[in-house]
Amino acid sequence: xxxxxxxxxxxxxxxxxxxxxxxxxxxxxxxxxxxxxxxxxxxxxxxxxxxxxxxxxxxxxxxxxxxxxxxxxxxxxxxxxxxxxxxxxxxxxxxxxxxxxxxxxxxxxxxxxxxxxxxxxxxxxxxxxxxxxxxxxxxxxxxxxxxxxxxxxxxxxxxxxxxxxxxxxxxxx
Ligand code: MG
Numbered sequence: 217x218x219x220x221x222x223x224x225x226x227x228x229x230x231x232x233x234x235x236x237x238x239x240x241x242x243x244x245x246x247x248x249x250x251x252x253x254x255x256x257x258x259x260x261x262x263x264x265x266x267x268x269x270x271x272x273x274x275x276x277x278x279x280x281x282x283x284x285x286x287x288x289x290x291x292x293x294x295x296x297x298x299x300x301x302x303x304x305x306x307x308x309x310x311x312x313x314x315x316x317x318x319x320x321x322x323x324x325x326x327x328x329x330x331x332x333x334x335x336x337x338x339x340x341x342x343x344x345x346x347x348x349x350x351x352x353x354x355x356x357x358x359x360x361x362x363x364x365x366x367x368x369x370x371x372x373x374x375x376x377x378x379x380x381x382x383x384x385x386x387x388x389x
Contacts, residue, residue, distance in 0.1 A: 222332055223282040225320055230273045231287045237266035239292045243302050246295055254375030255299050264379045272384045276335050300357040307350035314343040338384055
C-alpha cells in the first residue's frame with residue numbers, strides 16, 4: 217500500500233507527464249505549421265513517450281492499491297520561432313522533470329518505500345537520455361545556424377525517429 221504522501225506525489229507526477237506530452241504536441245504543431253515535418257515527427261514521438269510515462273505511473277499507483285486522480289492540464293506555449301528555441305526549451309523542461317523524479321526518489325527513500333524507489337530507477341536512467349538527446353539537438357542546430365540546407369537535412373534526419381513502447385509498459389502486459 218502506498219502512503220498518502222507518495223500517492224499524492226506520484227499523482228502530481230502523472231499530471232506533469234501529461235503536461236510534458238501536451239508541451240511536445242504543441243511543439244509538433246508549431247513545426248508542422250512551419251513546414252518542418254521531420255522536426256514535428258520528432259516531437260510527436262516525444263509526445264507519445266510522455267503519455268507512456270504517465271501510463272507507467274498510473275499503472276504503478278493501481279498496482280499498489282492507490283487511486284489515480286487526474287487533474288486539469290495547464291496550458292502550454294504555442295509558438296517557438298526556431299527549432300533551436302524549441303530544443304532549448306525542451307532541455308530546460310527535462311531538467312525540471314529530472315528534479316521532480318529526484319525529489320520523488322528522495323521521498324521514497326525517506327519513507328523506506330523500496331518498491332517506489334525501484335520503480336523510479338527506470339525514470340532516473342530515462343531522464344539521463346532525455347537530457348542527452350535534447351542537448352545533442354541543441355548542439356546540431358547551433359552548429360548549422362541559419363543554413364537552410366543544414367536545417368533541411370536535419371529535418372530529414374528527425375523524420376526517421378520512431379516510437380518504441382518503453383520497457384516498463386512492454387513487460388507489464
Ligand atoms: Mg517524461
